[in-house]
Ligand SMILES: Nc1ncnc2c1ncn2[C@@H]1O[C@H](COP(=O)(O)OP(=O)(O)O)[C@@H](O)[C@H]1O
């Protein structure tokens with residue numbers, strides 16, 4: 094079967110090559126040294142930075158996306174606004190990479206529209222206050238441009254799945270608004286929200302082009318470190334590079350599989 | 365004093381008035397059904413009583429207290445929905461306990477009440493299950509237990525049986541009625557199924573186009589329909605156009621010949637009327653049997669065997685057929701299609717509609 | 719519940735709209751400021767006059783198109799076959815199609831470079847055409863999840879089994895069934911997957927850059943380092959393009975099988991001779 098051969102040769106085999114290489118010494122013997130090498134300060138810092146950035150961006154994306162979805166679906170917004178924003182989200186969640194970085198440079202860069210406007214009109218110099226687009230929080234704000242729309246898109250079915258009758262049943266039984274949310278709404282949404290958070294986390298963790306376009310290669314999140322390693326073998330040990338890749342795969346798999354698992358769980362409820 | 369009073373209720377959605385001048389006085393422990401075709405405003409009335417919709421004008425009183433301005437969670441009502449609406453994240457016990465928990469009933473009392481309610485709906489031992497592990501009928505029982513656990517003043521049910529299989533529907537309606545009687549809980553029940561309404565209710569409100577056409581016991585509704593709509597909506601009905609000849613004696617002229625209604629009518633002579641009667645009021649007269657005063661002939665066109673009943677249609681005049689229901693008694697042979705038959709009807713069973 | 723105006727949701731929506739809109743406006747505004755003291759489209763003109771831009775864009779369009787063609791040829795028969803004859807294999811095939819969502823493209827290309835490098839049995843990276851091929855293959859893999867989903871959904875919408883049986887009973891061969899019966903019926907689904915693939919691959923950076931291809935993604939990054947106004951113009955154009963591609967994808971995804979793609983409704987199919 095061509096499909097299986099193709100995916101085996103060009104997807105599974107190359108990835109397995111890395112995985113196996115992660116447990117080999119340069120002369121081909123089995124070893125855990127590479128994996129242990131991930132604890133090297135430079136690499137560990139890189140992972141820690143990636144995890145923090147992905148976590149922050151996923152958290153902000155989850156919260157804002159959830160607020161937006163709630164406002165649009167349950168907040169009585171006109172249907173056309175909701176439809177327009179959903180369509181926009183379909184586009185924006187695919188609008189990652191280099192052009193996104195350019196748009197944000199024009200917005201929050203040193204000469205960006207918002208930066209300049211704040212300085213001229215309000216006298217607030219955000220760069221003077223320590224903000225930089227090319228830093229942790231700058232990246233987090235930029236990621237939000239595709240994270241929030243993605244959250245809106247993936248959480249919408251779950252929020253629409255909150256049946257009007259649940260709320261009414263709760264109210265007729267004497268529950269207040271907050272009691273309904275605490276006892277029913279939030280627990281029903283929780284698996285979906287957590288799942289979507291993990292999806293956003295993975296989404297941020299794998300982001301490379303946006304970071305490069307914003308910061309060159311100066312901001313060493315894991316994908317950048319790996320990128321540099323492939324380019325110029327900065328770790329002086331290809332097998333350590335393999336271990337780096339394996340670490341990425343592991344983090345991505347865990348968050349994606351948990352996402353799928355939680356989504357399935359949530360669907361069981363919502364039938 | 366009635367326990368639930370609905371006064372001059374009007375509800376409009378924009379230009380569309382869906383409830384018009386609706387009044388209802390429910391006695392304590394009474395079971396009343398709102399019956400009517402889909403879209404006639406039954407659910408809207410129920411939701412106004414529950415507090416999910418605000419009436420355009422009119423008021424709702426429960427137990428002498430005007431609740432029109434109260435939020436649903438302050439009204440002490442119980443509600444059941446067609447879609448069960450159990451909380452999917454809570455167990456059966458958690459669902460039943462919900463109303464007690466939010467009103468601060470103690471844990472021990474809650475446990476006791478939950479057990480009592482589950483026993484009442486025949487689901488003892490199901491407390492630890494989740495809703496998705498139950499059948500539709502079981503879920504609706506849990507919904508009933510949940511609704512009555514906090515001892516609501518009024519129980520509101522919106523087509524709770526419509527999503528269930530025919531067999532379970534019949535069984536559960538009996539159980540709901542039995543529990544309602546046992547607890548003496550005032551109940552307003554919405555349905556579009558006349559059999560359900562007739563079988564369960566103390567009184568039935570027949571609704572049409574947002575109005576209550578008639579309020580009465582099932583017997584009254586069926587035998588003395590107050591309007592043409594009620595007569596047509598409840599049960600099957602034969603219609604016969606007629607012209608009044610003599611109002612004093614009730615003589616009318618019809619396509620099947622002159623008939624005497626054996627009573628005086630308020631209309632003036634020459635008025636066009638519609639006569640109506642139930643299929644089971646018509647009787648097939650056997651050969652040699654004495655003819656009743658009101659009789660006419662017809663030709664059997666169709667015959668449906670329904671078990672306890674055999675339903676015929678007979679052509680009695682050009683382009684005019686009537687339905688006839690006969691009991692299927694062993695030993696009695698009923699005529700076949702194509703036979704000429706003689707039909708009789710008691711005068712007092714003929715309704716006069718304008 | 720009463721549908722009344724509520725302040726919280728309105729504020730949230732407004733804030734979101736602002737957040738979405740401001741960067742686009744800023745980029746647009748910035749892109750017009752290339753000439754001092756006046757608003758002009760000079761940045762756009764400058765982009766289009768750059769020969770490197772044209773070359774890079776052409777290269778990426780060709781690579782994406784090749785990936786679409788290759789991907790469709792790979793996925794359509796597979797999805798068909800799995801649906802029809804090998805439903806047991808379905809979880810495996812589906813799982814494999816989802817793998818690229820888990821494996822970042824840097825990792826994928828890393829593996830491919832090592833595996834098909836100069837000292838391997840299949841040294842693709844040593845020649846120019848081999849590297850181009852590897853790029854296209856990388857794009858096929860990258861778009862696999864989307865392509866498979868689109869095609870599979872398309873097949874779910876028509877009754878594959880009955881269509882096949884009908885064709886077989888008329889004596890059609892396997893290949894003929896796939897290409898003359900199945901393919902036309904899921905055309906809309908394939909096209910929808912194609913637009914998504916296109917929007918993913920056109921500006922792709924990691925694979926192209928690590929394979930040293932002068933593709934559009936690396937070109938944009940380079941431009942971002944060298945120039946000020948042109949990148950903003952590119953951002954606006956990319957956004958517009960993404961919007962168009964997503965719109966087309968939506969339109970085709972919602973199209974019913976058999977509905978003509980480019981044929982007008984009143985045109986009849988030519989009768990068979
Ligand atoms: N929220 C609403 N907005 C507008 N029209 C409504 C709304 N709810 C009900 N209606 C209309 O009111 C009429 C009565 O509805 P309903 O009370 O649900 O009827 P029933 O329960 O008897 O089928 C219908 O025509 C329905 O379309």
Ligand SMILES: [Mg+2]
Nearest residue numbers: 403406407408
């Ligand atoms: Mg209704």
